[in-house]
Amino acid sequence: MKSLLKLHYGAALGEHLTSGVTTFQELLNLAPLIKKADALLKSRSELELEGSGWLLLPHKKDKKINDLAAWLSSMTDVIQIGIGGSALGNMMLHNALLPPYWNEMSPTLPRPRFYMADNVDPQENRAIWDRVDPRHTALIVVSKSGTTAETMANFLFFWEEMKQTVGTEQAARQTIIITDPEKGVLSEFAKERGCAVLPVPPNVGGRYSVLSPVGLLSAAVLGADTDSLLEGARKMADFLADEHDMEGNPAWVFAAISWLHFIRKRNMIVFMPYIDSLSMLSEWFAQLWGESLGKEGKGSTPIKALGTIDQHSQLQLYTEGPDDKLFLLLHVSSLKEDIVIPHAEEKSLASLSYLFGQSMNMLRYSEQLSTASSLVKAGRPVLWLEIPELNAFYLGALIYLLEYATALTGFIMDINPFDQPGVELGKEYTFALMGRSGFEVQAQEVARFSKNLSSRTITVSIEEK
Numbered sequence: 457m458k459s460l461l462k463l464h465y466g467a468a469l470g471e472h473l474t475s476g477v478t479t480f481q482e483l484l485n486l487a488p489l490i491k492k493a494d495a496l497l498k499s500r501s502e503l504e505l506e507g508s509g510w511l512l513l514p515h516k517k518d519k520k521i522n523d524l525a526a527w528l529s530s531m532t533d534v535i536q537i538g539i540g541g542s543a544l545g546n547m548m549l550h551n552a553l554l555p556p557y558w559n560e561m562s563p564t565l566p567r568p569r570f571y572m573a574d575n576v577d578p579q580e581n582r583a584i585w586d587r588v589d590p591r592h593t594a595l596i597v598v599s600k601s602g603t604t605a606e607t608m609a610n611f612l613f614f615w616e617e618m619k620q621t622v623g624t625e626q627a628a629r630q631t632i633i634i635t636d637p638e639k640g641v642l643s644e645f646a647k648e649r650g651c652a653v654l655p656v657p658p659n660v661g662g663r664y665s666v667l668s669p670v671g672l673l674s675a676a677v678l679g680a681d682t683d684s685l686l687e688g689a690r691k692m693a694d695f696l697a698d699e700h701d702m703e704g705n706p707a708w709v710f711a712a713i714s715w716l717h718f719i720r721k722r723n724m725i726v727f728m729p730y731i732d733s734l735s736m737l738s739e740w741f742a743q744l745w746g747e748s749l750g751k752e753g754k755g756s757t758p759i760k761a762l763g764t765i766d767q768h769s770q771l772q773l774y775t776e777g778p779d780d781k782l783f784l785l786l787h788v789s790s791l792k793e794d795i796v797i798p799h800a801e802e803k804s805l806a807s808l809s810y811l812f813g814q815s816m817n818m819l820r821y822s823e824q825l826s827t828a829s830s831l832v833k834a835g836r837p838v839l840w841l842e843i844p845e846l847n848a849f850y851l852g853a854l855i856y857l858l859e860y861a862t863a864l865t866g867f868i869m870d871i872n873p874f875d876q877p878g879v880e881l882g883k884e885y886t887f888a889l890m891g892r893s894g895f896e897v898q899a900q901e902v903a904r905f906s907k908n909l910s911s912r913t914i915t916v917s918i919e920e921k
């Protein structure tokens with residue numbers, strides 16, 4: 457038997473907590489509520505209801521992904537156009553599974569260089585386009601809805617540039633569309649121009665789509681082991697599918713602890729991995745957690761953190777600021793690379809001798825343990841999540857666990873973890889402001905509400921010379 461993942465949760469329940477002591481018994485008492493939420497999630501999946509399709513993603517990989525990935529590997533540059541769930545998962549996988557600075561080493565590896573066009577930023581878009589050789593560049597356009605203004609604007613820019621340089625037919629050959637197969641302009645566009653298409657399954661939402669073609673295609677192109685990624689996720693899915701005691705199921709415990717602290721006004725979660733390769737995991741988790749749970753006045757605010765850096769930026773706040781956060785520290789037990797900190801002969805450096813000959817990984821681990829201990833001493837709740845190594849297999853298991861725990865937390869909070877009505881309204885206001893027809897009511901609303909922004913103003917003026 458090998459360990460897939462460990463969740464240490466005693467320090468999230470312990471009697472050290474300064475306010476609203478939670479106890480192990482309280483956790484056990486939540487078992488009926490958690491089991492109900494779990495049953496609801498599974499029944500939604502069986503009925504293939506909106507939003508639940510991600511549960512089955514580890515069990516099916518579209519065969520076209522490998523073919524398209526092989527073709528994309530012959531390119532020098534790949535530009536993906538997408539935002540939110542159509543971008544963050546890709547960046548998380550690349551960050552975790554590829555060597556640092558891989559983009560600079562490409563294409564000598566051999567693999568293409570990769571660019572993500574997510575924000576609406578002309579300077580960034582032009583910089584990307586100026587760097588690539590259009591004849592050997594592919595566009596991957598990702599939008600589940602095919603309506604997101606940012607993605608559509610970026611797509612229109614790169615598509616036009618591509619057409620201008622290589623001609624329409626060739627541009628279409630160099631463009632792959634990943635979208636909902638049943639609706640949206642991108643699906644129509646792909647048919648009109650004959651572009652290759654991969655589906656975002658209709659019942660998979662953007663933030664849960666990293667194990668679909670959305671995340672898998674670029675990862676496969678860049679050499680990540682997507683089969684192992686799915687296998688790890690499958691192992692976690694199988695584990696969570698079996699009945700367990702409250703104490704034996706990490707998704708149940710994670711969700712229950714989040715809930716216990718949420719009702720005690722600890723409605724923030726600091727997500728803190730400790731290696732640079734997992735910094736994007738914090739970004740991805742922030743969307744997953746924030747967009748899934750922030751509804752109806754409820755929710756828990758995700759705080760993206762990275763150890764050891766945030767020890768020197770945020771830890772003061774975490775230990776002595778408001779007691780309104782749950783902490784999740786993520787540890788990778790064994791890393792391939794290590795550095796033995798060199799001895800230095802300079803007298804001026806003698807006080808650093810405690811570091812000489814020590815492992816750099818050991819230093820970082822000691823810091824992580826010290827941070828956890830300081831938090832515990834300060835009466836703060838700490839979850840410690842641990843994977844044996846950072847590779848595709850364990851990452852797949854971790855991703856699946858985080859998705860599962862998020863969805864369960866949503867059901868316990870009695871909200872729908874699969875929609876995002878608050879974001880949709882913002883999208884509609886943007887359409888209205890950009891003059892899209894059919895959004896006249898929203899245009900009136902945005903005109904009314906935006907007046908509030910300027911109802912009181914300070915202007916700082918300086919004299920012109």
Ligand SMILES: O=P(O)(O)OC[C@H]1O[C@](O)(CO)[C@@H](O)[C@@H]1O
Pocket residue numbers: 539540541542598599600601602603604607661662663747876879880
């Ligand atoms: O893939 P799409 O439909 O372009 O959406 C991008 C993102 O926009 C949202 O709908 C809202 O931010 C996310 O849920 C989604 O991941």
